[in-house]
Amino acid sequence: MATTNKYMNIFQELSSEIKNGVFKPNALLPSEHELCERFNTSRETIRKALTLLSQNGFIQKMQGKGSLVLDISKMTFPVTGLVSFKEIQQSLGRDIQTTVHKLELIEAEDWLANQLECPEHALTWEVVRARTIQGERVILDKDWLLQSSVPSLTEEICGDSIYAYLEGQLGLNISYAKKEITVEPATDEDRALLDLDGYSHIVLVKNFVHLEDTSIFQYTESRHRLDKFKFVDFARRRK
Amino acid sequence: MATTNKYMNIFQELSSEIKNGVFKPNALLPSEHELCERFNTSRETIRKALTLLSQNGFIQKMQGKGSLVLDISKMTFPVTGLVSFKEIQQSLGRDIQTTVHKLELIEAEDWLANQLECPEHALTWEVVRARTIQGERVILDKDWLLQSSVPSLTEEICGDSIYAYLEGQLGLNISYAKKEITVEPATDEDRALLDLDGYSHIVLVKNFVHLEDTSIFQYTESRHRLDKFKFVDFARRRK
DNA sequence: CAGTGGTCTAGACCACTTA
DNA sequence: AAGTGGTCTAGACCACTGT
Structure with a gap:
């Protein structure tokens, strides 16, 4: 489960929280600053995790606003990419x-x-x-x-x-x-x-x-x- | 052409050099350190550009070795993604x-x-x-x-x-x-x-x-x- | 061993949104 | 003006590859 990567762990933790409804669709994630404190890490590391969330369709980042949680249930998930x-x-x-x-x-x-x-x-x-x-x-x-x-x-x-x-x-x-x-x-x-x-x-x-x-x-x-x-x-x- | 982003410009410059054969398939790109000097920038910025090249199928990064140029001609390029x-x-x-x-x-x-x-x-x-x-x-x-x-x-x-x-x-x-x-x-x-x-x-x-x-x-x-x-x-x- | 890429940091400055 | 994300930096340490 726990890979050696900090940003990968953060990505997996946040993505499962989105899947489990801890963060609901159309709500905003905590700000990058808050996530830094929660995961006790630097902002660039948080941003690497958020970039992964964005690329995989979990969130939409909006400058000046925050990271909006997308509605995964509408996405028939993740059938794209390298999945067997x-x-x-x-x-x-x-x-x-x-x-x-x-x-x-x-x-x-x-x-x-x-x-x-x-x-x-x-x-x-x-x-x-x-x-x-x-x-x-x-x-x-x-x-x-x-x-x-x-x-x-x-x-x-x-x-x-x-x-x-x-x-x-x-x-x-x-x-x-x-x-x-x-x-x-x-x-x-x-x-x-x-x-x-x-x-x-x-x-x-x-x-x-x-x-x-x-x-x-x-x-x-x-x-x-x-x-x-x-x-x-x-x-x-x-x- | 020139976006405001440094890493985007570097990505576009390197990708067109790969397309134009300046860097040939199966050869290595210059090291990240050398690219820092060429583009007069920091390593993380170079790495953002290289990540884009990797995600778009231009290169394969190999730890300890370098960035290998892939053979684009085999890829019937880029029909994937959001292309009209x-x-x-x-x-x-x-x-x-x-x-x-x-x-x-x-x-x-x-x-x-x-x-x-x-x-x-x-x-x-x-x-x-x-x-x-x-x-x-x-x-x-x-x-x-x-x-x-x-x-x-x-x-x-x-x-x-x-x-x-x-x-x-x-x-x-x-x-x-x-x-x-x-x-x-x-x-x-x-x-x-x-x-x-x-x-x-x-x-x-x-x-x-x-x-x-x-x-x-x-x-x-x-x-x-x-x-x-x-x-x-x-x-x-x-x- | 030297050289490569992989990760992480702490801080800076900017652009955008909202109030 | 305060808070948000977007970019960039200079440096650190680690893991892997070659000789």
């Missing part, structure tokens, strides 16, 4: 089953080596999983992970959350990702492993995940039935 | 025509008042525009703007860029927006005003745009033909 399928569904309190259809160590073909920006024939875990929500198989997740970063992988881990294993057990440092969302014709595999319900197309979310050394170690295709797809994004205007 | 249709298309060098189908001042019905979080019957500009790309009408933009924020609106402005008018002429301060992306059945209006090419569904991007006082002043539905939709997102992991 499981984290999102858990936050919605959904009931999900995962079926692992494939878990193999393969050699990367040229198209895959291209996506992963790795040498051809690099050893790669290929994982195919279907996600069942409320009795319907509506998402097909296809993952490729470089074995150089992930030495071993078991069906048990894939049935749970790969992310939790990577960050928790392996201590991999994920730093950023690029997502691409498009709509594509459904493949035979989609029709076999999903309940497509007559839809001829699927929403394809490609995800390129980078480590702190900037190398790609995971490429994911998340294939969603059209009517079960939703993406929410919160963005601040950069002047 | 016109800005995106211009950045891709595309050839676009806009047809204004409707431009009326109406009273907000209940569903619209709900989206805009405004009183019912509030005076609202309703704008419907079709976007033609390479000869095909593939995007239908439906905008609603509160007249209290936008007193007048002409067909000429709508044919160009509403955003440029709002920020440039009216001086409106847009601060953040929430986007929702889903897939919906095409309506009769979609079929009438777009070249749907047989597709039964469209990608719907809802956009709620907020001002600095946090009020919503614009609600937009951007309806895309399935095969002409693409969304790119760059996200950093928040630990």
Whole structure:
């Protein structure tokens, strides 16, 4: 829970107080000066925490006035950014089953080596999983992970959350990702492993995940039935 | 060009140097200490500029090593965040025509008042525009703007860029927006005003745009033909 | 070890809001 | 005028990377 960072701790404490209604929407946070006293720290440190709150949609800072608490309930929260399928569904309190259809160590073909920006024939875990929500198989997740970063992988881990294993057990440092969302014709595999319900197309979310050394170690295709797809994004205007 | 902010100027100068190849991908930026000397400023100010570069995908900071320049060309840049249709298309060098189908001042019905979080019957500009790309009408933009924020609106402005008018002429301060992306059945209006090419569904991007006082002043539905939709997102992991 | 970035401080000055 | 947030500074100490 407690990270070593002062401003990170303050951010987490304030954000959970907002979530728990200690600070209500449309009210003002205590002033930066007051927060300095409460957390016994300097103003720049408080400001780093407030900047994080602002970037994550918790508050709106207004010069001369204060920091206004935004209404999180209106934001279908935080589905944007680097959040795994499981984290999102858990936050919605959904009931999900995962079926692992494939878990193999393969050699990367040229198209895959291209996506992963790795040498051809690099050893790669290929994982195919279907996600069942409320009795319907509506998402097909296809993952490729470089074995150089992930030495071993078991069906048990894939049935749970790969992310939790990577960050928790392996201590991999994920730093950023690029997502691409498009709509594509459904493949035979989609029709076999999903309940497509007559839809001829699927929403394809490609995800390129980078480590702190900037190398790609995971490429994911998340294939969603059209009517079960939703993406929410919160963005601040950069002047 | 030159904002009053030192760190903003440094961010813009460094980012354009990266774009122009002064700093090449996979090379390191000068150290923070060196940048302090070059820009004649303190280290925290340099670090604010570098944080912006990092958040926007230009660099990856590595403790003990330095700031690595990322390969922007791989990022289909910056389609994420609060960028208007016109800005995106211009950045891709595309050839676009806009047809204004409707431009009326109406009273907000209940569903619209709900989206805009405004009183019912509030005076609202309703704008419907079709976007033609390479000869095909593939995007239908439906905008609603509160007249209290936008007193007048002409067909000429709508044919160009509403955003440029709002920020440039009216001086409106847009601060953040929430986007929702889903897939919906095409309506009769979609079929009438777009070249749907047989597709039964469209990608719907809802956009709620907020001002600095946090009020919503614009609600937009951007309806895309399935095969002409693409969304790119760059996200950093928040630990 | 020297050099890098990561965090934190105490204070300064400015711009904006409200009364 | 007093209180708020926005910017900037000069310095400190720490953690990590390389040689």
